[in-house]
Amino acid sequence: MSGLRVHSAARRPPDPTPDPVRLQALPSALPTDTELITRSVTDPGQFTALFDRHASTVHRYLGRRVGDLADDLLSETFLIAFRRRAAYRPEHVEVRPWLLGIATHVVHGHQRAERRRYRVLAKAAGQPEEHGADPADAADRLDAQALRGPLAVALAALKPRDRDALLLLAWGDLSYEEIATVLDVPVGTVRSRLHRARRQTRTALGDASPLDVSEETR
């Protein structure tokens, strides 16, 4: 994964419930993702370790897109991945982006649910939020709150293929090349989809935020 690097503040915080991987004890002795998936072709039980490592990441990506439906789609994603494990090619893409690509295809069957969620979130964003007393991050919170509605509106309006590319970049942290691989399109197509999606999102945000497009270059 080269390239996709925004300033550190843009990185999302660690998952609140990290996967219970047993890495701390003997990290160097643990098999890599690729080793696990390769072994799982002849020893299927090895595949469950990949679930333990990546379930939270995949669920978080799905959850941002489809909300509570993510519980079901998490299962579907790993079942599909397991059935396709023999076709996995480590020289093309790593396991995490491969799983997020499968999750993206799974979301396709629920595009209307996804759009409906964004519309509901857009409406909800117009309602005042209740917060605790801590004023320390009040300004940041207000900034984020101002963006929530326009962002949800923008996501609902994007074409599904453009939204896939944008969210694999923004929420999946995939590189352009990885997005191209998991969506099975040329990298030039990814560029044009991202260009369009980012432009439309920027336009939809309008005055809600002083966007700085020079902040990130690829």
Added chain:
Amino acid sequence: MNELTALREAGPEAPALSPAARSAARAALLAEVAGPAPARRRRPSRRTTLRLGAAGLAVAAAWTAAVVIAAPDGPGTPASSVTLVDFTMPTFPLSFDPVPDGLRPAFGGGSDGATIAAYDDPAGQDGFTVYVGDDEPDQRPDDAAENDVSATEEVTVDGTDAELVRYSRDWCVGDAPGEDCSRRSYTWLTWQRSDDQWVTIDAYGRYAGRDRLLQIAGSLVDRPQPATLDVGLAPAGWSVRAFKAGRVLTLVNDAYEQQEVTVHIPLPEDVIPADQVRSSIMGPIGPQLDVTVHGRPAQLVLVDTGYLDQRGWYLQAQFTDGTTFVLQVPDAFTQDQVLEFAEQVTHRP
């Protein structure tokens, strides 16, 4: 803050992965790992079997298609009533000026709009299909093993670089896949016509000649064309799921994707005689009602769709030119709404 940062920091948040949901997903995976359960094939119920046995083939195919489209586990609940509102069908963004040989297009597309325009002569010997999309086409003639590519050439269309590929593939006209096939030559042309618009033309017969195809490509203009099959009304909250070949249009309830409206124009040989509609369709549960649509006699029957306990209306009616169309809608429509909807269906062949 740029839009990516905004999405990460202020975009929709995910619900937490609960221990129960994690355990359930892991258990499902473990069950899969343990090996497939004994095969369970869904057998149609006796009632369904009987209905299928009595059904006309064309009608059965139409209902089957409607059933296959939707997954049975979608969220939401079906509408028990609808409100009909004015509806504008998506248009195809381009036209030809002049129109080659006066050919009339049939449009296809989905929720994103009309993306396909097929221009075929009535005999099916000469024609071409225009595809419009935001991106460079994912599939090229040389991607398909069954295609024989004979030549590729860099050309220009209106001064823009374009790619032209000559190839041949099977052209089948039988009822079953691979039946009654012959080899046919095509010429495929693609180029980026504007910033967000790629156009591809796949031509055969006398339109497959290099110069003829380039001439056709150069005559494209930005003039939207209305859909061949149009509905002037739709239930509020519903949208286009798909339209095909100018003969089939499906609308879907955005809040419950298993609920659909389908309008289709059957081939002349598939039109059911007016006095046999009820006995030729699946699951009639009401009498055949003689009604009037577009000033012509039409037949309306309440049916059990055989899917998710949904009931619906089956209407066979005609346009003013005598062309028959069929409307299948859920019983969330009242009888009056079915007729109101049907009166607004138009067809421009």
